[in-house]
Amino acid sequence: MAEKTLIQGVREALAEEMERDxxxxxxxxxxxxxxxxxxxxxxxxxxxxxxxxxxxxxxESSIVGVAIGAAMNGTIPVAEIQFAxxxxxxxxxxxxxxxxxxxxxxxxxxxxxVIRAPFGGGVHGGLxxxxxxxxxxxxxPGLKVxxxxxxxxxxxxxxxxxxxxxxxxxxxxxxxxxxxKGEIPEGDYxxxxxxxAVRREGDRMSVFAWGLMVHYCLQAAEELERDGxxxxxxxxxxxxxxxxxxxxxxxxxxxxxxxxxxxxLTGGFGAEISAIIAEEAFEHLDAPVVRVAAPDIPAMxxxxxQEDFFLPGPERIAAxxxxxxxx
Amino acid sequence: xxxxxxxxxxxxxxADVDEAVVxxxxxxxxxxxxxxxxxxxxx
Numbered sequence: 001m002a003e004k005t006l007i008q009g010v011r012e013a014l015a016e017e018m019e020r021d022x023x024x025x026x027x028x029x030x031x032x033x034x035x036x037x038x039x040x041x042x043x044x045x046x047x048x049x050x051x052x053x054x055x056x057x058x059x060e061s062s063i064v065g066v067a068i069g070a071a072m073n074g075t076i077p078v079a080e081i082q083f084a085x086x087x088x089x090x091x092x093x094x095x096x097x098x099x100x101x102x103x104x105x106x107x108x109x110x111x112x113x114v115i116r117a118p119f120g121g122g123v124h125g126g127l128x129x130x131x132x133x134x135x136x137x138x139x140x141p142g143l144k145v146x147x148x149x150x151x152x153x154x155x156x157x158x159x160x161x162x163x164x165x166x167x168x169x170x171x172x173x174x175x176x177x178x179x180x181k182g183e184i185p186e187g188d189y190x191x192x193x194x195x196x197a198v199r200r201e202g203d204r205m206s207v208f209a210w211g212l213m214v215h216y217c218l219q220a221a222e223e224l225e226r227d228g229x230x231x232x233x234x235x236x237x238x239x240x241x242x243x244x245x246x247x248x249x250x251x252x253x254x255x256x257x258x259x260x261x262x263x264x265l266t267g268g269f270g271a272e273i274s275a276i277i278a279e280e281a282f283e284h285l286d287a288p289v290v291r292v293a294a295p296d297i298p299a300m301x302x303x304x305x306q307e308d309f310f311l312p313g314p315e316r317i318a319a320x321x322x323x324x325x326x327x
Numbered sequence: 328x329x330x331x332x333x334x335x336x337x338x339x340x341x342a343d344v345d346e347a348v349v350x351x352x353x354x355x356x357x358x359x360x361x362x363x364x365x366x367x368x369x370x
Contacts, residue, residue, distance in 0.1 A: 103365050165367075
């Protein structure tokens with residue numbers, strides 16, 4: 001198999017699902033003729049036409065609102081929010097409407113939409129093109145929150161999201177789009193939502209991460225291996241539903257746990273994982289659960305020194321791993 | 328709209344609401360634990 005990029009995984013999933021099921025269509029800003037600002041939808045307009053690849057106004061609330069209405073009328077919309085930073089105008093549609101339609105109708109209606117959004121920093125995107133927003137949506141019952149970190153998972157998870165009967169928030173780390181390469185199996189396959197993946201086996205500590213941070217944690221783990229410290233790295237992959245079983249099994253094996261994310265520390269999803277470990281695996285722990293995250297400042301700064309200060313990198317993660325190993 | 332038509336629509340709507348209220352008040356309350364259902368399709 002040839003190596004492909006993560007963005008190719010997005011593109012292949014969309015094309016295959018649109019080919020497989022004519023109810024699937026995409027909408028968003030510049031997704032049509034331009035093929036999306038990151039070219040995730042490149043080629044879909046020519047292949048499937050304007051009716052199924054719809055350019056929208058710059059109005060995120062409308063993009064999601066239209067998608068919800070279309071989903072309730074029997075189609076399967078995949079809405080692209082150009083940057084996760086711009087998703088906030090659609091928060092009400094997502095939280096008050098999409099997440100609650102099944103519940104408020106006592107199961108009579110569903111809302112099978114996928115909302116894709118590139119998130120995260122490290123690309124000098126500054127305050128408005130770098131945010132991590134997963135914790136906002138992980139807090140909302142009725143939503144699934146998926147964050148792939150490899151090209152293979154991107155395709156398999158996006159196909160699963162499109163076939164899911166409930167609303168799925170699908171966050172793609174923009175720095176991984178072309179940085180991360182890997183094999184993508186040919187043809188139709190699904191990666192299950194709700195299953196974490198152990199990317200590296202280890203016995204000294206368990207590290208949980210998603211998106212770009214998975215790769216930084218793997219780099220840090222390689223560094224610690226030179227000192228004889230074996231770190232287990234778990235790619236959480238789906239924030240909700242969370243694969244607690246894999247998380248707890250890993251902690252029971254290693255007795256030390258760390259969560260790494262680039263969202264800011266306070267109220268980040270690392271707090272939830274830490275709480276679960278504290279509640280359900282306390283007797284297995286030899287050290288307090290550690291969180292490595294961005295500082296509690298309003299946004300990622302633009303200039304490089306402060307961007308580096310904000311974003312956890314392999315060196316900072318490795319230092320935290322060493323400290324935890326020595327506890 | 329004629330006044331008679333307006334009156335008829337209002338009477339029909341009031342009757343529908345009254346009927347729904349009677350039905351709801353006569354129905355058993357849902358089980359508390361059923362509040363956990365229908366969050367997701369598989370629930």
